[in-house]
Amino acid sequence: MAVATEKTVEEKMRELFRLQQIDSQIDAIEILKGELPMEVSDLEDEIVGLNTRVTRLEGQVKDLKQEIARHDNNIKESEQLILRYEEQMNNVKNNREYEALMKETEMQRLEIQLSDKKAGSSHRELETKQAALDMTLGKQAEKKELLGVKQEELKAIIAKTEKEEKKLRRASDKQRKEISERLLKGYDRIRNTYRNGLGVVTVERNACGGCFNAIPPQQQLEISQRKRVMICEHCNRILVDHNIEEEMAD
Numbered sequence: 001m002a003v004a005t006e007k008t009v010e011e012k013m014r015e016l017f018r019l020q021q022i023d024s025q026i027d028a029i030e031i032l033k034g035e036l037p038m039e040v041s042d043l044e045d046e047i048v049g050l051n052t053r054v055t056r057l058e059g060q061v062k063d064l065k066q067e068i069a070r071h072d073n074n075i076k077e078s079e080q081l082i083l084r085y086e087e088q089m090n091n092v093k094n095n096r097e098y099e100a101l102m103k104e105t106e107m108q109r110l111e112i113q114l115s116d117k118k119a120g121s122s123h124r125e126l127e128t129k130q131a132a133l134d135m136t137l138g139k140q141a142e143k144k145e146l147l148g149v150k151q152e153e154l155k156a157i158i159a160k161t162e163k164e165e166k167k168l169r170r171a172s173d174k175q176r177k178e179i180s181e182r183l184l185k186g187y188d189r190i191r192n193t194y195r196n197g198l199g200v201v202t203v204e205r206n207a208c209g210g211c212f213n214a215i216p217p218q219q220q221l222e223i224s225q226r227k228r229v230m231i232c233e234h235c236n237r238i239l240v241d242h243n244i245e246e247e248m249a250d
Contacts (some may be wrong), residue, residue: 009227013200018182019175026168027197032105036103036154043147050121050140057133064126071119078115082165183229190237201232202242209234 007015085105092098176184190199194210201209203220213234215223223230224241232239 004011004059004080007025007228009228012179012183013226013229013238015175015178015188017052017200017202017240017244019172019179019187020174022168022172022200023191023197026165026172029165029168031159033154033219036150040147040150040154043143043150047140047143047147050143053136054133054140057129060129061126061133064122064129068122068126071115071122074115075112076117078111081105130242144226159218193236198237200238200240202240202245204242208232208235208237208239211238215239 031059058185082105085101085108089098089101092101179187187199190224191197196210198210201225203215206217206220207214211232211234213232220241221229222228223239224243226244230239231237
């Protein structure tokens with residue numbers, strides 16, 4: 001049974017740098033998409049909220065219209081009763097009947113005043129709710145239109161990059177399997193620290209390719225010897241000599 005040999009530091013650095021190259025290409029695609037995925041998601045959430053508000057306002061407007069209709073019906077009923085009572089007054093036979101009809105008439109007039117007051121209050125509230133509904137519907141239409149534009153933009157970018165992105169992600173997954181768990185954890189932690197996603201960088205012009213701080217000559221020599229993992233003392237990125245990129249390209 002063959003015994004698996006431990007990979008050299010140089011082999012580990014090559015594999016890690018290759019992973020960085022692949023991930024950087026994926027990052028470039030994500031940059032091409034920009035903020036569109038987040039903008040689309042935010043717009044979708046906002047539209048859901050607006051839909052809920054529209055539904056609530058439509059329900060309130062409907063209820064207020066029904067309430068106003070009830071008050072108007074009450075007023076009509078009271079007016080009809082007053083007419084009936086006034087006709088009956090012409091045929092009363094005694095003061096007791098007349099006073100009773102007068103009392104009923106006065107009660108219906110009070111009912112009219114009360115219903116009219118309530119209807120007026122409901123009308124004012126209806127105007128407020130209707131204005132809010134109209135404004136919300138306008139905002140809803142505006143957001144839906146904007147969402148459509150953003151979705152089309154994102155769809156065009158995805159159509160252009162989807163095949164390449166899937167290929168790169170498969171390559172990244174495959175490459176990660178070649179690297180030890182300890183190195184991967186460190187690489188991912190560093191990548192997540194910086195917006196540009198660079199966890200492994202080359203030494204360029206005697207400086208770190210990530211933070212551009214100078215690298216001492218002795219440290220550059222150790223990096224070029226590839227005998228141990230070297231870290232930038234300023235940004236904590238993993239450092240490799242620039243020749244490794246040229247060698248891998250050949």
